[in-house]
Amino acid sequence: MTKVLEVQSLTKGFTMHHLGSTLAAFEQISFDLQAGEFLLLKGQNGAGKSTLLRTLYRSYVAQSGQVIFHSRHGTIDLLRAAEVDISLLRREEIGFVTQFLLARPRVTAEALVAEPLRMAGHSAPDALAEARKWLAEFGVKQSLWRAYPTTFSGGEQQKVNLARALILPQKLLLLDEPTASLDSQARAALVARLAELKAAGTAMIGVFHHPGDVADLIDRVIDLTPETTPDEERNDVVV
Amino acid sequence: MTIALDAPRLVQAQPLLTAQNVSKSYGDVQAVRDVSAEVFPGEVLGIVGESGSGKSTFLRMLNLEETPDTGTYTLDLPEVEGNLFELDRFARRMLCAKRIGIVYQNPHLGLLMNHSSSGNVAERLLVAGERRFTELRERASEALQASEFPLERLDAPPIELSGGMQQRVQLAKAIALEPALLLLDEPTTGLDVSVQALVLDTLKRLQQDRNITMVIVSHDLGVIRTLADRVMVMRRGAVVEAGLADQIFQDPQHAYTQQLVHAKL
Amino acid sequence: MSLSSLTKDWEPMSYGFLDASAKREIRRKMLKAVAVPGCQMPYASREVPMARGWGTGGLQVSLTLVNPKTTVKVIDQGADDSVNAASIRRFLARVSGAPTTLDTLEADLIQSRHRIPEEKLRADQVLVLQVPNPEPLRPVQPNMSIARQMHADADYGRMWLQLYEQIVRSGRVMQGASYPSLVNGRHVMTPSPIPRWDVPKLHMAEHLTILSAGREKRLHAVPPFTRVEPLVFDDVPYKVEEHGELICGRSGAKGFFMNEIPQDDGTSTYEISDSDYGVKTIRQAEGAQVHLGETWYKNGELS
Numbered sequence: 144m145t146k147v148l149e150v151q152s153l154t155k156g157f158t159m160h161h162l163g164s165t166l167a168a169f170e171q172i173s174f175d176l177q178a179g180e181f182l183l184l185k186g187q188n189g190a191g192k193s194t195l196l197r198t199l200y201r202s203y204v205a206q207s208g209q210v211i212f213h214s215r216h217g218t219i220d221l222l223r224a225a226e227v228d229i230s231l232l233r234r235e236e237i238g239f240v241t242q243f244l245l246a247r248p249r250v251t252a253e254a255l256v257a258e259p260l261r262m263a264g265h266s267a268p269d270a271l272a273e274a275r276k277w278l279a280e281f282g283v284k285q286s287l288w289r290a291y292p293t294t295f296s297g298g299e300q301q302k303v304n305l306a307r308a309l310i311l312p313q314k315l316l317l318l319d320e321p322t323a324s325l326d327s328q329a330r331a332a333l334v335a336r337l338a339e340l341k342a343a344g345t346a347m348i349g350v351f352h353h354p355g356d357v358a359d360l361i362d363r364v365i366d367l368t369p370e371t372t373p374d375e376e377r378n379d380v381v382v
Numbered sequence: 383m384t385i386a387l388d389a390p391r392l393v394q395a396q397p398l399l400t401a402q403n404v405s406k407s408y409g410d411v412q413a414v415r416d417v418s419a420e421v422f423p424g425e426v427l428g429i430v431g432e433s434g435s436g437k438s439t440f441l442r443m444l445n446l447e448e449t450p451d452t453g454t455y456t457l458d459l460p461e462v463e464g465n466l467f468e469l470d471r472f473a474r475r476m477l478c479a480k481r482i483g484i485v486y487q488n489p490h491l492g493l494l495m496n497h498s499s500s501g502n503v504a505e506r507l508l509v510a511g512e513r514r515f516t517e518l519r520e521r522a523s524e525a526l527q528a529s530e531f532p533l534e535r536l537d538a539p540p541i542e543l544s545g546g547m548q549q550r551v552q553l554a555k556a557i558a559l560e561p562a563l564l565l566l567d568e569p570t571t572g573l574d575v576s577v578q579a580l581v582l583d584t585l586k587r588l589q590q591d592r593n594i595t596m597v598i599v600s601h602d603l604g605v606i607r608t609l610a611d612r613v614m615v616m617r618r619g620a621v622v623e624a625g626l627a628d629q630i631f632q633d634p635q636h637a638y639t640q641q642l643v644h645a646k647l
Numbered sequence: 648m649s650l651s652s653l654t655k656d657w658e659p660m661s662y663g664f665l666d667a668s669a670k671r672e673i674r675r676k677m678l679k680a681v682a683v684p685g686c687q688m689p690y691a692s693r694e695v696p697m698a699r700g701w702g703t704g705g706l707q708v709s710l711t712l713v714n715p716k717t718t719v720k721v722i723d724q725g726a727d728d729s730v731n732a733a734s735i736r737r738f739l740a741r742v743s744g745a746p747t748t749l750d751t752l753e754a755d756l757i758q759s760r761h762r763i764p765e766e767k768l769r770a771d772q773v774l775v776l777q778v779p780n781p782e783p784l785r786p787v788q789p790n791m792s793i794a795r796q797m798h799a800d801a802d803y804g805r806m807w808l809q810l811y812e813q814i815v816r817s818g819r820v821m822q823g824a825s826y827p828s829l830v831n832g833r834h835v836m837t838p839s840p841i842p843r844w845d846v847p848k849l850h851m852a853e854h855l856t857i858l859s860a861g862r863e864k865r866l867h868a869v870p871p872f873t874r875v876e877p878l879v880f881d882d883v884p885y886k887v888e889e890h891g892e893l894i895c896g897r898s899g900a901k902g903f904f905m906n907e908i909p910q911d912d913g914t915s916t917y918e919i920s921d922s923d924y925g926v927k928t929i930r931q932a933e934g935a936q937v938h939l940g941e942t943w944y945k946n947g948e949l950s
Contacts (some may be wrong), residue, residue: 539815
């Protein structure tokens with residue numbers, strides 16, 4: 144097993160200058176993640192599950208700790224890496240899947256989905272063909288492929304978003320409740336795609352409202368509920 | 383935890399633009415204090431801040447219109463080396479004409495209002511030495527088309543055009559020579575919201591299609607959020623916070639940035 | 648030895664009207680102008696007994712160059728006999744004692760307003776052109792300080808832009824007289840308001856041309872054998888006025904620059920603009936022994 148991520152004593156809190164106060168999100172979290180491993184984050188609302196994902200993705204700034212990521216370019220602490228490297232890793236190796244699509248005006252659904260492949264250097268026709276395959280897989284009607292997702296319903300937007308987020312196999316995938324409000328076909332497609340990526344070696348950290356959706360994929364669980372030291376559980380324990 | 387400019391690097395990417403310790407005073411007023419920035423090829427750097435924060439002055443320095451009291455500025459281009467602030471007027475003019483495009487908030491600064499729109503674009507090609515009429519016309523049309531300017535108005539003077547169209551002419555002029563660096567100074571300020579969205583959209587498309595390196599200055603966080611990969615927040619001439627765009631907007635660290643982000647509707 | 652034997656007698660004015668220091672200044676500026684072809688040199692521009700704007704710049708240069716052996720010819724739009732040309736000629740002769748002529752071939756110094764004679768000028772002749780506005784960049788840059796920087800940088804894109812605009816708006820280059828031209832591949836100058844027909848005559852010419860603006864206090868020069876290239880687009884050729892096929896109604900001369908004379912019935916007749924060439928053509932037709940010099944244009948085509 145190859146290590147993908149080593150999280151050591153990660154601490155995150157929010158300083159709210161206008162209130163003059165700080166809000167602790169989580170403290171001293173440590174865990175390792177291997178290639179092809181699926182880690183479920185659990186805890187009450189507000190326990191810091193999404194915050195942890197965003198901290199790993201560098202959308203949030205951590206207070207202390209280390210997040211060692213084994214990139215194909217070398218090993219680096221994500222918390223201290225230069226922004227240019229974070230941008231590069233986000234393009235090439237670290238994916239973040241949310242339930243929200245950042246649609247842009249006058250960009251078609253298929254172009255939006257093909258974009259990660261284009262940025263990774265695939266040719267335009269190849270990227271487009273692949274994009275259409277995944278739009279179909281997630282159940283986006285063909286008539287919508289060349290339409291602008293800004294006008295889509297929430298559910299359709301989310302499917303486009305998933306197709307875009309999962310089209311390019313990555314080393315580390317952060318999943319922030321991607322199944323919320325998905326219909327069953329799309330959910331099945333999502334789980335199938337995740338299983339495929341996992342088998343191909345993608346390490347995943349996920350937050351799910353209904354972990355049952357991905358029960359078969361879960362290798363480990365971390366409980367972020369405060370007052371309890373975050374301890375690891377096996378997936379044979381009832382979640 | 384702040385990210386130092388000399389943070390460990392995974393990949394040895396060479397920044398296109400490097401500005402270091404740039405300061406400038408006008409009399410007693412320190413307009414820009416010790417600002418440093420790096421922009422990598424294909425990246426969009428957004429600079430936000432309220433009026434008088436020094437962001438536009440800094441941008442004008444990047445366009446070599448102003449010279450700071452101290453500081454260095456380099457571009458990683460084959461034709462120039464060393465501190466660009468030390469270039470003479472002629473070298474500055476040639477560099478700006480050929481490699482740096484700029485779009486001003488006020489179209490009067492960037493356009494000849496009574497010349498034709500195509501002529502405004504052609505002027506840049508003329509400075510670079512193009513002397514064929516048909517070629518000038520073709521390339522001007524191409525640039526205008528890329529800026530989504532209606533070609534039936536090709537020869538209309540900007541004075542007869544709407545604000546949004548004027549910005550497109552400026553943009554066409556800026557990209558006509560495929561610049562290495564595109565500078566945008568409040569490009570959508572003063573436009574109707576709907577027109578603003580169209581201009582932003584054009585910018586976004588251009589950025590993606592041509593992978594142009596941009597520095598965009600705006601007090602409008604929405605504009606910066608739409609375009610920028612990285613953001614620099616300026617206040618009273620100094621940088622108070624810099625980071626990845628999503629980090630600045632989702633988890634601002636500095637009190638001023640928090641105030642700015644939370645004030646956004 | 649007395650003081651009177653060491654000094655000149657009192658005279659009502661200096662030789663050639665201008666005082667020695669004025670002439671020395673203009674001579675220096677002419678030398679500079681010759682050294683940097685097409686570059687405008689500022690000079691003091693003294694008062695002469697003529698209103699500014701009536702050829703005072705040309706007159707000052709002529710007064711500086713003239714000596715008692717210089718044969719002087721003065722033309723105004725090609726004609727020797729206009730009031731302005733006649734009075735400048737008479738003035739030059741009176742203050743210098745120089746002989747005058749109407750014949751281009753006989754002249755040593757030709758002061759002209761807005762034309763270059765049709766007969767080729769020789770290396771021993773000097774052409775002085777009167778210039779109302781010496782700054783070709785004025786239409787595109789009203790600030791003269793910036794215009795000078797533009798000259799220094801050879802920043803002439805705006806000049807081409809002006810041509811571009813003319814073609815876009817009118818389908819052709821509309822610039823008639825004062826066609827901006829690049830001298831020696833470096834400075835853009837205005838050749839004074841000569842017609843387009845005359846601009847190619849300056850290119851690699853044998854004679855020296857001094858262009859002087861008295862009101863604007865600037866002079867520039869085109870030395871012999873210097874390139875003078877009208878600004879054009881590579882794919883839009885320079886065109887002179889279509890006078891090649893026109894025939895002078897009075898002299899029968901054909902293929903030269905003509906003045907259009909509107910008639911009562913709405914048509915036009917034409918008369919040769921270079922009046923002395925017209926006179927010589929008529930004399931020749933009458934059987935007189937006349938020497939017609941070699942012309943720049945032959946049968947209406949530049950040779």
